[in-house]
Amino acid sequence: MLTGQTLLYLIYVLAAASVIIAVEVMYLSIAGTRARAGVINRRLQFIGQDAPAEQSLQSLLQERGLTASGDFAFGAVALNRLYTQSGITGSPVSFAAVFALAGLVLALIAILLLSSSVLVASLIFLFVGLALPLLVMRRAKNRRINKFAAQLPDALDMIVRSLRAGHPTTVAIGLVAREMPDPLGTEFGIVFDEISFGLSLEQAVRKLSERVGFEGVQLLSVSLSIQAKTGGNLTEILSNLASVMRERRKLRLKIKSLSAEGRMSAWIISLFPVLMFLVLWGIAPSYYGDVWGSPLILPVFVLFGGWALLGDYIMYRMVNFDF
Secondary structure: OOOOHHHHHHHHHHHHHHHHHHHHHHHHHHHHHHHHHHOOOOOHHHOOOOOHHHHHHHHHHHOOOOOOOOEEOOOOOHHHHHHHOOOOOOHHHHHHHHHHHHHHHHHHHHHOOOOOOOHHHHHHHHHHHHHHHHHHHHHHHHHHHHHHHHHHHHHHHHHHHHHOOOOOHHHHHHHHHHHHHHHHHHHHHHHHHHHOOOOHHHHHHHHHHHHHHHHHHHHHHHHHHHHHHHOOOOHHHHHHHHHHHHHHHHHHHHHHHHOOHHHHHHHHHHHHHHHHHHHHHOOOHHHOOHHOOOOOHHHHHHHHHHHHHHHHHHHHHHHHHOO
């Protein structure tokens, strides 16, 4: 018969074992989720829902602000192209409405609660409702292009190996669509589906170039177009293109590392005056005296703010290179 002390030890052992098992189950669950997220792209998730292939293709295109045939959905082509290339999913109208509503709410708060002028409220609405979504889309586009640039050489090498093994081009593209994660996996999956539903390889890659906005895809599109019209060794063309893209990316990263000090200096020089202004305003509101009532305050802020933005733009151009 178990004594009280033995029973207490047994309870401790069972509790410790339970904690260890719970932690292990949680770890395996998180690790499995991360592994699936790293392997399965969005197109494969659509296919896994047992939907028809054509319906999955149309859903992938429509959530990117395109029509079911892959064309731009609304008349403002530049905005539609920016939204598509940013990789943001969902309705463009809903995306714009969220920022417009947020800008309207903040403008009303500035007028009703902070007693701001109509001019200040209008500037807040213009920034949040119009400028901010453009900045968000441009940043998302640049991040997506950087990911695409890192993945594309490996994808081209995969296509080259598949072609040398005797597979047709469409099968090689389908292999990339299955094996590569987003954003490249889904985009090449759309190319594979479009070819399967009747588009030529040249047309599908041209649409891919419009959806991505990456110069490497434009080179790929031109290479395939020339090869289709004049002939040539496609595997050698793609292999050379992958090497060129890799070297360009290495050079771009090297320039970015060399210009890191200049970019950090630009950020510090730009933000330090604003930070000191806010600090002084917070700890000593009377420091500036009656300067806020002067009719010159707004023109002075606009003038020197414009000069500061011009300086920021010059520093930005000095540490960012196009090649």
